Amino acid sequence: MKILVxxxxxxxxxxxxxxxxxxxxxxxxxxxxxxxxxxxxxxVETLTPVASIQERLRVWQRVSGKKIxxxxxxxxxxxxxxxxxEAFEPEAVVHFAEQRSAPYxxxxxxxxxxxxxxxxxxxxxxLFALRELAPDCHLVKLGTMGEYGTPNIDIEEGYIEIEHNxxxxxxxxxxxxxxxxxxxxxxxxxxxxxxxxxxxxxxxxLNQGVVYGTSTDETDLDPLLxxxxxYDEIFGTVLNRFCVQAxxxxxxxxxxxxxxxxxxxxxxxxxxxxxxxxxxPAKPGxxxxxxxxxxxxxxxxxxxxxxxxxxxxxxxxEIDHLPGPxxxxxxxxxxxxxxxxxxxxxxxxxxxxxxLDSLLNVAVAHRNRADSSLFMPRVNWxxxxxxxxxxxxAATVGD
Amino acid sequence: MKILVxxxxxxxxxxxxxxxxxxxxxxxxxxxxxxxxxxxxxxVETLTPVASIQERLRVWQRVSGKKIxxxxxxxxxxxxxxxxxEAFEPEAVVHFAEQRSAPYxxxxxxxxxxxxxxxxxxxxxxLFALRELAPDCHLVKLGTMGEYGTPNIDIEEGYIEIEHNxxxxxxxxxxxxxxxxxxxxxxxxxxxxxxxxxxxxxxxxLNQGVVYGTSTDETDLDPLLxxxxxYDEIFGTVLNRFCVQAxxxxxxxxxxxxxxxxxxxxxxxxxxxxxxxxxxPAKPGxxxxxxxxxxxxxxxxxxxxxxxxxxxxxxxxEIDHLPGPxxxxxxxxxxxxxxxxxxxxxxxxxxxxxxLDSLLNVAVAHRNRADSSLFMPRVNWxxxxxxxxxxxxAATVGD
Numbered sequence: 001m002k003i004l005v006x007x008x009x010x011x012x013x014x015x016x017x018x019x020x021x022x023x024x025x026x027x028x029x030x031x032x033x034x035x036x037x038x039x040x041x042x043x044v045e046t047l048t049p050v051a052s053i054q055e056r057l058r059v060w061q062r063v064s065g066k067k068i069x070x071x072x073x074x075x076x077x078x079x080x081x082x083x084x085x086e087a088f089e090p091e092a093v094v095h096f097a098e099q100r101s102a103p104y105x106x107x108x109x110x111x112x113x114x115x116x117x118x119x120x121x122x123x124x125x126x127l128f129a130l131r132e133l134a135p136d137c138h139l140v141k142l143g144t145m146g147e148y149g150t151p152n153i154d155i156e157e158g159y160i161e162i163e164h165n166x167x168x169x170x171x172x173x174x175x176x177x178x179x180x181x182x183x184x185x186x187x188x189x190x191x192x193x194x195x196x197x198x199x200x201x202x203x204x205x206l207n208q209g210v211v212y213g214t215s216t217d218e219t220d221l222d223p224l225l226x227x228x229x230x231y232d233e234i235f236g237t238v239l240n241r242f243c244v245q246a247x248x249x250x251x252x253x254x255x256x257x258x259x260x261x262x263x264x265x266x267x268x269x270x271x272x273x274x275x276x277x278x279x280x281p282a283k284p285g286x287x288x289x290x291x292x293x294x295x296x297x298x299x300x301x302x303x304x305x306x307x308x309x310x311x312x313x314x315x316x317x318e319i320d321h322l323p324g325p326x327x328x329x330x331x332x333x334x335x336x337x338x339x340x341x342x343x344x345x346x347x348x349x350x351x352x353x354x355x356l357d358s359l360l361n362v363a364v365a366h367r368n369r370a371d372s373s374l375f376m377p378r379v380n381w382x383x384x385x386x387x388x389x390x391x392x393x394a395a396t397v398g399d
Numbered sequence: 400m401k402i403l404v405x406x407x408x409x410x411x412x413x414x415x416x417x418x419x420x421x422x423x424x425x426x427x428x429x430x431x432x433x434x435x436x437x438x439x440x441x442x443v444e445t446l447t448p449v450a451s452i453q454e455r456l457r458v459w460q461r462v463s464g465k466k467i468x469x470x471x472x473x474x475x476x477x478x479x480x481x482x483x484x485e486a487f488e489p490e491a492v493v494h495f496a497e498q499r500s501a502p503y504x505x506x507x508x509x510x511x512x513x514x515x516x517x518x519x520x521x522x523x524x525x526l527f528a529l530r531e532l533a534p535d536c537h538l539v540k541l542g543t544m545g546e547y548g549t550p551n552i553d554i555e556e557g558y559i560e561i562e563h564n565x566x567x568x569x570x571x572x573x574x575x576x577x578x579x580x581x582x583x584x585x586x587x588x589x590x591x592x593x594x595x596x597x598x599x600x601x602x603x604x605l606n607q608g609v610v611y612g613t614s615t616d617e618t619d620l621d622p623l624l625x626x627x628x629x630y631d632e633i634f635g636t637v638l639n640r641f642c643v644q645a646x647x648x649x650x651x652x653x654x655x656x657x658x659x660x661x662x663x664x665x666x667x668x669x670x671x672x673x674x675x676x677x678x679x680p681a682k683p684g685x686x687x688x689x690x691x692x693x694x695x696x697x698x699x700x701x702x703x704x705x706x707x708x709x710x711x712x713x714x715x716x717e718i719d720h721l722p723g724p725x726x727x728x729x730x731x732x733x734x735x736x737x738x739x740x741x742x743x744x745x746x747x748x749x750x751x752x753x754x755l756d757s758l759l760n761v762a763v764a765h766r767n768r769a770d771s772s773l774f775m776p777r778v779n780w781x782x783x784x785x786x787x788x789x790x791x792x793a794a795t796v797g798d
Contacts, residue, residue, distance in 0.1 A: 078508065109477065109527040113520055120519065120586070121512055124579075128508040131783050152568035153561060162552060162561055162573075167732070169551035174561075174570035175589065180523075183593055187519070187586040190574065194582055198726040198780050327597040333566070381597050384530050 002026045003278055004088055006075055006126070007096030008068075009053045010035050011228040012142065012211060012270050016094060018218035018225065019271035020278070021066045028088045029053070030081075031097070032074035038104070038235075042388070044374055047229040047244055047366045048214060059224040075122040078129070085133050092138040092278040093130070097122055098184070102146070102326075103234045103379040105181035107386050112180040119184035120191065127195040138281035139192070139203040140274060145263045145293060145336060147186045147207055149176030150329055155336035158205065158289020178328055179381070189289075196287040203286070204277045208270065209263030209293025212239035212351070213358040216268050227267070229362060232374035239264065239302055239351075239359065241375065246310040246317045247363035248370045255377070256324035258300030261334035263293030266349035266358070276344045291338040294348035302351075309355040313364065325377035401425045402677055403487050405474055405525070406495030407467075408452045409434050410627040411541070411610060411669050415493060417617035417624065418670035419677070420465045427487045428452070429480075430496065431473035437503065437634075441787070443773055446628040446643055446765045447613060458623040474521040477528070484532050491537040491677040492529070496521055497583070501545070501725075502633045502778040504580035506785050511579040518583035519590065526594040537680035538591065538602040539673060544662045544692060544735060546585045546606060548575030549728055554735035557604065557688020577727055578780070588688075595686040602685070603676045607669065608662030608692025611638035611750070612757040615667050626666070628761060631773035638663065638701055638750075638758065640774065645709040645716045646762035647769045654776070655723035657699030660733035662692030665748035665757065675743045690737040693747035701750075708754040712763065724776035 003020055007013040008029030021027045031053065039045055051059070053070060061067050069088065073080035075097050085093075098119040099105065105115035123141070130137050148155045151174070160173045172193065175186045195201045214229045230236040231244035242252045265273075273292045282288040297305075300319075307317040324330060342348070363370075379386045402419055406412040407428030420426045430452065438444055450458070452469060460466050468487065472479035474496050484492075497518040498504065504514035522540070529536050547554045550573070559572045571592065574585045594600045613628045629635040630643035641651045664672075672691045681687040696704075699718075706716040723729060741747070762769075778785045 109524070112527070113523055116519060116523065116586075116590075117516055120515060124512055124515065125508070128511070128783050151570055153563040153566045153570075160561070160563065160573075162559070164552040164559065167552045171550055171552075171573035172575065174559075174573055176571065177589065177593065180590070180593070183586075183589050186589055187515075187582075190576065190582050190585055191515075191579070194576065194579070199783075384527050384598075 002091045004028050004090035004093045006030050013096040015216045015267050016271045016274050022218050028069040030071040030084050044232040048226045051224045059222050063221045078125045081125050082129050085129050094140045096142050101235050102179035102181045106379050116184045120187050123188045131199045140277045141205050143205045143207040144185050145207050145209045146182040147175050150332045152333050157291045193287040200285040202282040202284050204282050204288045206292040209265050210237050211267050213267040214362045215358040233377045242306040243359045243363040247367040250372050251318040251320035252303045254303050254321050256330040259331035260299045263296045265294045266354050273341050290340045325380045327381045401490045403427045403489035403492045405429050412495040414615045414666050415670045415673050421617050427468040429470040429483050443631040447625045450623045458621050462620045477524045480524050481528050484528050493539045500634050501578035501580045505778050515583045519586050522587045530598045539676045540604050542584050542604045542606040544606050544608045545581040546574050549731045551732050556690045592686040599684040601681040601683050603681050603687045605691040608664050609636050610666050612666040613761045614757045632776045641705040642758045642762040646766040649771050650717040650719035651702045653702050653720050655729040658730035659698045662695045664693045665753050672740050689739045724779045726780045
């Protein structure tokens with residue numbers, strides 16, 4: 001299958017591109033490389049030393065015998081996107097090419113606006129390009145479980161049947177996102193649903209949980225194929241951050257009581273879910289929604305699991321409760337459905353097994369690169385301007 | 400009360416500014432005048448000859464003795480918006496400053512993207528400016544009934560209590576908007592709701608129906624205070640268009656079967672609703688939603704009412720059914736609640752009474768300015784590029 005991966009140089013995108021390539025699909029990556037630019041802007045770095053995209057692709061071809069094409073450019077530039085789709089003629093487009101950090105979007109007005117414009121315009125361009133140039137191509141879009149927020153009822157997969165005053169309808173599940181980033185994904189979902197309806201586009205929206213882990217069978221084939229491992233307060237997802245903190249002997253930074261419950265999944269499940277979505281495409285005009293996660297945990301529960309696993313490696317770990325920098329409930333009901341991908345063949349990895357072999361060991365292996373000044377939250381949801389390091393303030397002036 | 404009207408040179412904005420000024424409020428208008436620019440881009444003109452904003456405000460001061468301040472600029476420019484708020488120190492901001500035409504947003508990719516970016520960024524800037532400079536100021540935002548679409552259940556005012564699997568919650572009413580413009584309003588609503596939650600902003604979202612009529616007590620005071628009367632396929636709302644068509648002897652252009660049901664209101668009720676919202680502000684942190692319309696009609700019903708009223712003026716009117724240029728249901732359930740504004744004191748005008756004294760008579764008085772080539776729909780929702788007149792194609796190249 002010919003699959004174009006937008007944002008294929010990023011964390012999920014890179015693992016996905018290699019996995020799909022290894023499974024025999026014909027893959028092209030399109031990426032503006034702006035994610036690496038944001039690292040420089042923020043003065044942060046992935047724990048793992050990642051190679052340039054050119055080197056990554058060269059090494060992949062050497063070790064696997066498979067070629068991945070690369071298109072460098074930004075999908076907010078319609079001409080770039082259209083010419084890429086015309087040249088590659090994909091059967092499916094996997095769309096990871098968005099700014100994906102909630103704290104990044106909450107730094108200040110400029111970051112909030114740039115996140116929403118970047119994500120919304122990129123996705124709108126893609127919808128127009130598909131309709132004009134590849135109307136049968138299947139759009140596989142990465143959404144987030146954070147679109148739903150934490151309602152006091154069960155979270156369904158995209159839609160909910162509502163009975164009201166004696167009448168019934170199946171309607172989009174109400175959204176209560178918790179950052180300007182999460183809001184951008186809600187905007188995307190509404191835009192895509194509309195394009196499916198008016199133009200017959202086929203789309204799958206994958207409302208993904210928090211992804212953890214770095215290793216996949218493919219990235220493990222060569223050190224130069226290693227994936228990102230973000231642990232800083234801006235781009236580091238919580239489990240990755242906890243593992244690096246454990247590896248360097250820093251207390252785990254739990255925000256507030258730690259009762260925040262979210263869906264999680266191993267990056268090895270991410271890549272498989274994407275393949276499942278590609279192999280069983282949505283119908284023309286269908287806006288299909290899957291909740292893409294495998295287990296749900298409270299944050300404090302995660303901290304305790306990391307502490308426990310770390311003990312087996314001889315690491316002594318403490319847990320700190322910091323004032324929550326986000327505006328969110330610290331204790332709440334949470335029960336999100338996630339059976340559709342399992343019905344289509346997903347066999348989930350469990351965190352309890354992955355912790356040691358795919359998380360803590362990687363964190364320990366690279367702990368000499370960790371900068372513990374990056375652990376502490378500096379972006380507070382309640383502020384409209386969050387001061388960053390001097391060097392960062394200077395770097396963003398030109399935005 | 401000190402009220403800043405963003406978009407105060409537009410159709411609803413102008414009537415609102417004069418009404419609030421007449422009622423003794425201290426009014427400032429901020430406007431980029433881009434609405435007049437879009438007329439030039441599209442080669443259309445309001446049926447009524449509207450004066451420049453400078454002349455309008457001069458005449459208003461002469462006839463009423465009241466001064467309205469004017470700030471010329473675009474709220475997508477944060478510096479302009481912030482300095483305006485700092486200078487005027489409003490107690491309420493009424494936000495009309497958005498691209499408000501569904502067909503305009505569906506012309507092509509450029510218009511879809513510019514509509515969403517313009518509306519979303521303007522509103523985000525406003526949220527940040529309020530939080531930073533006027534945290535107690537009440538935001539009165541114009542949304543649209545079109546955010547809801549046409550669900551098969553009753554439409555509530557903003558929120559709905561959902562009982563699901565034995566649990567309950569009150570959640571945002573699910574949205575199914577029908578154009579990239581309507582989508583931009585849904586995006587705004589989500590962004591504003593979030594800002595209320597994290598920053599304690601007080602906001603009222605007025606999901607307005609289709610507005611009709613031109614005359615208000617204030618605009619009738621002098622010919623130079625006359626309001627816009629748009630009747631073209633892009634900016635003309637359906638009732639205004641029908642009245643101009645009746646006035647010039649052109650068949651009324653009903654799209655499809657004409658079973659599309661929507662909420663409508665007289666512009667004299669629009670201005671009163673805005674005042675009611677300002678005088679009874681939302682609480683800090685509250686995102687309050689009112690459905691702002693007074694009656695609901697099927698399009699064919701409207702056409703028949705116009706035909707009937709026109710007969711009294713000696714006008715012979717026919718009704719044409721055109722293929723619907725939009726993707727929408729032509730027959731559907733529709734029952735939208737709209738009691739909150741009435742509870743706060745709104746006394747609605749009825750269309751049956753307004754038709755002759757505020758609509759058809761104005762249309763007839765200015766019918767020599769009507770260009771019947773502007774009636775027919777040229778923007779088809781199913782296309783990604785809608786060819787406009789040659790001159791327009793040339794004018795938009797530089798977008």
